[in-house]
Amino acid sequence: MKLPVVQFTREQQAFRLKVRAFLQQHLKAGTFQTKCDSWLSGSDSAFSKLIAAQGWIGMTWPKHYGGAERSTIERYILTEEFLAAGAPVAAHWFADRQTGPLLLRFGTEEQRQFFLAKIIQGECFFAIGLSEPNSGSDLASVRTKAEKVEGGWLVNGAKTWTSNAHDAHYMVTLVRTAPYDEQHKHKGLSQLIIDLHAPGVTITPIPYLTGERHFNDVFFDNVFVPDSMVVGTLGNGWAQGLAELAFERSGPERILSTFPLLNELIVELKKAHDIAGLATASKLLAEMWSLRNLSLGVAQVLEEGGEVAIPAALVKSIGTKFEQKIPEIARLLVRAYPSLQAERAFDRYMAQSILHAPGFTIRGGTSEVLYGIVAKGVVAQ
Numbered sequence: 001m002k003l004p005v006v007q008f009t010r011e012q013q014a015f016r017l018k019v020r021a022f023l024q025q026h027l028k029a030g031t032f033q034t035k036c037d038s039w040l041s042g043s044d045s046a047f048s049k050l051i052a053a054q055g056w057i058g059m060t061w062p063k064h065y066g067g068a069e070r071s072t073i074e075r076y077i078l079t080e081e082f083l084a085a086g087a088p089v090a091a092h093w094f095a096d097r098q099t100g101p102l103l104l105r106f107g108t109e110e111q112r113q114f115f116l117a118k119i120i121q122g123e124c125f126f127a128i129g130l131s132e133p134n135s136g137s138d139l140a141s142v143r144t145k146a147e148k149v150e151g152g153w154l155v156n157g158a159k160t161w162t163s164n165a166h167d168a169h170y171m172v173t174l175v176r177t178a179p180y181d182e183q184h185k186h187k188g189l190s191q192l193i194i195d196l197h198a199p200g201v202t203i204t205p206i207p208y209l210t211g212e213r214h215f216n217d218v219f220f221d222n223v224f225v226p227d228s229m230v231v232g233t234l235g236n237g238w239a240q241g242l243a244e245l246a247f248e249r250s251g252p253e254r255i256l257s258t259f260p261l262l263n264e265l266i267v268e269l270k271k272a273h274d275i276a277g278l279a280t281a282s283k284l285l286a287e288m289w290s291l292r293n294l295s296l297g298v299a300q301v302l303e304e305g306g307e308v309a310i311p312a313a314l315v316k317s318i319g320t321k322f323e324q325k326i327p328e329i330a331r332l333l334v335r336a337y338p339s340l341q342a343e344r345a346f347d348r349y350m351a352q353s354i355l356h357a358p359g360f361t362i363r364g365g366t367s368e369v370l371y372g373i374v375a376k377g378v379v380a381q
């Protein structure tokens with residue numbers, strides 16, 4: 001597959017500077033503190049409101065629904081700046097990245113009218129309900145079931161590892177709406193929007209390595225979901241979910257989760273006039289630049305409505321290994337005293353990176369599963 005090379009226009013570069021100035025202003029004012037992996041673990045609904053006030057949630061969506069019809073590349077620039085600043089954007093992340101595009105593609109007019117404006121205003125957050133205690137990589141084996149009742153569905157089962165479910169209002173949930181058939185596992189799956197405050201929903205935290213609240217178990221005990229909350233076509237959940245994954249796997253968040261540490265590494269090496277160390281760090285920068293071009297090319301193809309499953313799997317598998325490598329190399333170049341409470345930024349970012357890094361190559365599809373997708377794609381060509 002050929003990916004386009006993206007050159008930023010003058011307007012796009014001006015937009016980047018505007019976003020950067022906004023973030024610097026809030027950093028100085030103490031609205032937030034830079035953190036590694038803040039896109040998934042930095043949930044701050046007040047900060048999401050500030051982003052919304054700038055028109056930066058759902059910025060690519062049609063004006064008709066309250067969006068700004070900006071380009072995917074502009075959204076890419078915005079995301080890069082959030083990641084570089086380590087800004088707390090997790091609260092609205094899934095709604096902006098996945099749920100909005102999902103509803104625009106498969107949702108009913110009623111769902112779009114109801115949800116999109118709220119998401120854009122930073123008032124409605126979503127979680128993603130795919131994984132189950134016995135279904136992770138083998139997602140087609142999900143067992144959470146929805147049984148037809150008058151006016152809707154009764155849901156029973158459990159989801160696990162659900163990021164930010166405790167902060168979210170709704171969850172796009174993959175459920176079985178037809179009996180499980182071992183021979184045709186991908187059939188009979190549907191996507192339901194479940195109100196996380198509905199009777200019968202229980203959300204319990206799974207302790208995270210950093211001690212922060214991040215992901216959860218979510219249990220459903222006879223939860224009623226109205227017919228109007230079925231997304232797209234009944235039984236088409238597998239295909240719809242796959243389309244969603246392309247948005248999930250190829251963005252700069254699969255490269256830049258530990259960027260604040262890389263940046264601080266360079267600051268420390270410069271302070272120490274460590275030329276050999278800077279030479280090693282510059283190799284990381286070169287690698288980051290190549291990955292960024294790959295990821296930008298995928299964003300451009302997505303903008304043009306093209307098929308990106310294989311390059312998106314490549315970006316995620318190589319990009320997340322790169323994110324994991326940064327703390328490994330940084331600790332060899334600068335003496336570190338990692339602690340989440342450390343005064344020195346380098347030590348804080350190092351602690352955050354070490355504790356978050358194991359999840360990079362697991363969440364959103366493990367590396368092994370992604371290698372499988374790439375291998376099958378290569379064989380098919």
Ligand SMILES: Cc1cc2nc3c(=O)[nH]c(=O)nc-3n(C[C@H](O)[C@H](O)[C@H](O)COP(=O)(O)OP(=O)(O)OC[C@H]3O[C@@H](n4cnc5c(N)ncnc54)[C@H](O)[C@@H]3O)c2cc1C
Nearest residue numbers: 128129130131135136137161162163359362363364366368
């Ligand atoms: C930080 C974090 C946040 C997450 N957030 C969410 C969320 O918001 N919503 C959600 O639904 N899920 C979430 N997850 C769950 C994540 O998607 C799953 O953990 C992941 O899909 C792997 O599933 P599993 O844990 O069941 O591992 P398993 O599927 O049991 O895999 C175990 C091991 O076997 C390997 N393996 C499995 N199948 C194959 C195969 N076919 N070929 C080769 N190797 C294979 C895997 O690579 C892995 O090393 C999150 C996970 C993390 C770490």
